[in-house]
Amino acid sequence: MSSSIRYLFEPRNVAIIGASKDPKKIGYKILSNLIASGYRGAIYPINPAGGEILGRQVYPSIQAVPERVDVVCTTIPAAHVFDAVKACADCGVRYNLIISSGFSEVGNTEEEHRIAAYAQNAGMRIVGPNIFGVYSAEASMDATFGPGNILPGSVAIVTQSGALGLAMIGKTHVENIGLSAIVSVGNKCDVDEADLLEYLTEQRRTRVILMYIEGIKNGPRFIEAVKKATRVKPVVVIKSGRSERGAVAAASHTGSLAGSDEIVDAIFRQCGVMRADSIRDAFNWCKYLAHSPPPTSDQAVIITNGGGIGVMATDACERYHVELYDDGKTLKKLFGPVTPSFGSTKNPIDITGGAAGAEYDAALTVALKHKGIGASIALYCETATFLAADLERVLENTYRNYQEKKKPILFAIVGGEEIEHALVRLSRKNVPVFGDVYEAVSCLGVLYRYHRYLKNRDEVYETFAFDGAPIEEICRNARAQGRSFLLAHEAQQIMAHVGIPVPRSTVARSLSEAVQAAESIGFPVVMKVVSRDIIHKSDAGGVALNLESRDEVIDAYQAIMQNCRAYNPNAVIEGVEVAEMLLKDVETIIGARRDPAFGPIIMFGLGGIYVEVMKDVAFRALPLSRREITEMIKETRTYPLLLGVRGEAQKDLEAVITSIVKLGALMSRCTMISDIEINPLMVYEQGLGAKAVDVRILLSQDERSLS
Ligand code: COA
Numbered sequence: 152m153s154s155s156i157r158y159l160f161e162p163r164n165v166a167i168i169g170a171s172k173d174p175k176k177i178g179y180k181i182l183s184n185l186i187a188s189g190y191r192g193a194i195y196p197i198n199p200a201g202g203e204i205l206g207r208q209v210y211p212s213i214q215a216v217p218e219r220v221d222v223v224c225t226t227i228p229a230a231h232v233f234d235a236v237k238a239c240a241d242c243g244v245r246y247n248l249i250i251s252s253g254f255s256e257v258g259n260t261e262e263e264h265r266i267a268a269y270a271q272n273a274g275m276r277i278v279g280p281n282i283f284g285v286y287s288a289e290a291s292m293d294a295t296f297g298p299g300n301i302l303p304g305s306v307a308i309v310t311q312s313g314a315l316g317l318a319m320i321g322k323t324h325v326e327n328i329g330l331s332a333i334v335s336v337g338n339k340c341d342v343d344e345a346d347l348l349e350y351l352t353e354q355r356r357t358r359v360i361l362m363y364i365e366g367i368k369n370g371p372r373f374i375e376a377v378k379k380a381t382r383v384k385p386v387v388v389i390k391s392g393r394s395e396r397g398a399v400a401a402a403s404h405t406g407s408l409a410g411s412d413e414i415v416d417a418i419f420r421q422c423g424v425m426r427a428d429s430i431r432d433a434f435n436w437c438k439y440l441a442h443s444p445p446p447t448s449d450q451a452v453i454i455t456n457g458g459g460i461g462v463m464a465t466d467a468c469e470r471y472h473v474e475l476y477d478d479g480k481t482l483k484k485l486f487g488p489v490t491p492s493f494g495s496t497k498n499p500i501d502i503t504g505g506a507a508g509a510e511y512d513a514a515l516t517v518a519l520k521h522k523g524i525g526a527s528i529a530l531y532c533e534t535a536t537f538l539a540a541d542l543e544r545v546l547e548n549t550y551r552n553y554q555e556k557k558k559p560i561l562f563a564i565v566g567g568e569e570i571e572h573a574l575v576r577l578s579r580k581n582v583p584v585f586g587d588v589y590e591a592v593s594c595l596g597v598l599y600r601y602h603r604y605l606k607n608r609d610e611v612y613e614t615f616a617f618d619g620a621p622i623e624e625i626c627r628n629a630r631a632q633g634r635s636f637l638l639a640h641e642a643q644q645i646m647a648h649v650g651i652p653v654p655r656s657t658v659a660r661s662l663s664e665a666v667q668a669a670e671s672i673g674f675p676v677v678m679k680v681v682s683r684d685i686i687h688k689s690d691a692g693g694v695a696l697n698l699e700s701r702d703e704v705i706d707a708y709q710a711i712m713q714n715c716r717a718y719n720p721n722a723v724i725e726g727v728e729v730a731e732m733l734l735k736d737v738e739t740i741i742g743a744r745r746d747p748a749f750g751p752i753i754m755f756g757l758g759g760i761y762v763e764v765m766k767d768v769a770f771r772a773l774p775l776s777r778r779e780i781t782e783m784i785k786e787t788r789t790y791p792l793l794l795g796v797r798g799e800a801q802k803d804l805e806a807v808i809t810s811i812v813k814l815g816a817l818m819s820r821c822t823m824i825s826d827i828e829i830n831p832l833m834v835y836e837q838g839l840g841a842k843a844v845d846v847r848i849l850l851s852q853d854e855r856s857l858s
Pocket residue numbers: 168169170171172173176177178197198199200225226227228229231235250251252253281282283312313314335
């Protein structure tokens with residue numbers, strides 16, 4: 152961990168610029184929270200009026216403070232912030248938390264940049280502006296203007312939304328969720344999630360990290376930081392803007408397939424981040440993940456006193472990818488002795504409506520002791536045979552037993568008022584009990600998901616070495632001609648440089664050359680016009696397929712020339728591309744594009760003309776391992792086609808993976824390229840490879856990438 156970020160969470164002293172005697176002001180509230188939270192370092196209230204606030208001596212300026220300050224909270228109107236920042240930076244302040252609003256969030260971007268630039272020059276870090284502050288359990292420091300009384304614990308919250316973050320402070324208190332830290336990042340003019348993850352990943356006290364994110368500025372840095380974090384602890388993210396339209400410019404055909412949210416979603420999954428849609432899910436998950444041991448095997452058991460709720464839990468298990476233990480013989484042997492004859496030993500184990508404390512205890516103890524059962528889900532529907540008071544005691548004891556033996560368990564209980572009260576009391580004691588089976592199972596689902604991620608995570612990414620210089624040359628030439636796209640034969644040359652097979656082809660500049668080319672390639676062939684002035688070749692009548700003979704080639708050549716001249720009389724026609732006519736097989740699409748936030752993104756999906764209609768595509772960010780590429784392919788509905796349908800032979804999956812690896816390497820090496828789309832990538836039977844039939848390459852509009 153860079154020692155610098157530690158100063159933010161474990162400062163030796165804190166100053167408040169704008170500390171006020173007025174209890175209604177933020178500058179008062181932060182000071183009073185800081186004192187009330189038991190912060191042990193020195194506190195320096197700063198206000199030109201001097202005097203005392205809450206028994207603390209007030210300093211007239213930051214210059215008057217007798218030592219170097221680690222953290223300053225700036226709580227004065229925006230118009231005065233720059234001067235205060237300047238004074239702090241000049242005094243060697245390490246972190247400045249700018250609470251004040253009135254910057255880029257209201258269009259005052261210039262002032263925010265001015266502040267950030269000055270601070271950066273002087274080596275002072277800025278959190279915010281437009282934030283509510285920082286709480287750190289490590290330093291018993293509540294430097295926020297929140298409601299106070301934060302419970303120290305093991306969940307760290309990083310939030311971009313101030314108001315939501317403040318509300319979360321209160322909510323965590325009600326839900327008895329202890330916090331290790333809460334940081335509001337606001338406009339993120341300097342410190343962002345990646346900086347904070349660096350500290351929270353290594354800090355022992357933090358067991359789970361919860362982030363509320365609206366936008367990510369530096370995607371590759373975020374990906375790197377979050378991957379490091381999920382390697383050691385779960386990260387739950389609420390990312391709003393699922394329906395947000397087009398943060399990513401749809402530069403190409405491919406581009407229009409993905410709203411930015413799909414990309415964010417794919418990247419979160421790729422990094423092992425658990426994305427929650429609601430605060431309720433996020434809190435449930437964090438609380439559970441913070442306290443639960445890892446599952447001891449891949450399969451769980453459901454124990455219930457009611458059939459219906461058992462079926463619901465089974466459905467929930469499927470939704471949240473919780474596998475159920477299903478070795479019937481073993482289940483019968485294990486649970487037969489603790490289940491009435493009219494119950495069921497098939498998972499869900501139904502110990503029936505007559506079950507009371509002893510029966511639950513017996514069944515759950517069996518599950519606890521058996522190694523093949525990785526976790527237990529205990530369900531209870533209110534009955535007259537098992538009263539709420541007993542239930543509470545049994546659930547609490549069972550939970551403690553499971554914790555002691557390090558096996559996960561969750562409870563879902565449904566009933567009247569007494570049950571609701573029991574639920575609240577148990578929950579306050581951190582017993583994982585829910586009033587809804589789906590909520591309970593979703594927690595177990597994320598626990599399994601996280602541990603599966605840890606088991607399968609890769610450290611080694613695919614690389615592919617090639618000479619990028621000739622490719623850059625092709626791109627530069629195209630740019631010199633004022634084009635932001637490559638012609639088909641240029642794209643094919645690039646494919647040849649990275650070794651992605653393309654159909655054999657030649658550009659013929661006359662009829663005789665076309666005939667010669669067709670004869671040397673072998674019939675059937677296809678012909679396409681080559682002209683930078685004609686992009687939609689089919690529309691112009693510039694394409695002829697399945698030409699079987701010399702005569703057909705002659706006719707087609709003449710027809711193409713005539714059609715294209717009629718379509719655009721001013722078009723400069725460079726010739727006609729004559730290419731091998733490919734046999735049809737599984738048509739896939741592979742593509743890549745440079746996302747403004749996340750850098751190169753790779754795509755795989757169903758190819759051909761139905762791409763737009765079916766939208767069966769999956770995305771990943773670079774770098775990628777072979778396993779991750781395989782998983783991306785498996786995510787699509789196209790995947791079974793590659794396995795072979797109805798007696799078809801299996802297709803060459805390896806060839807697809809290798810093509811994707813090469814595409815990734817091309818995007819990483821050649822920054823001039825902004826988008827590539829290969830559609831279709833025709834995939835043949837295993838061993839016969841894949842061919843890039845149509846390749847479109849767009850060049851970056853960003854002049855910097857040309858240097
Ligand atoms: N150094 C030290 N103290 C200064 C100062 C300076 N350069 N300039 C002003 N002050 C003092 C003021 O005199 C005042 O003290 P007083 O009460 O003793 O008079 C105190 O600092 C606060 O200044 P004031 O002008 O009263 O501002 P305020 O408290 O009404 O508002 C903010 C200040 C920062 C709270 C307000 O501008 C703001 O941005 N509010 C929104 C905050 C927010 O929502 N943030 C995001 C949360 S998620």
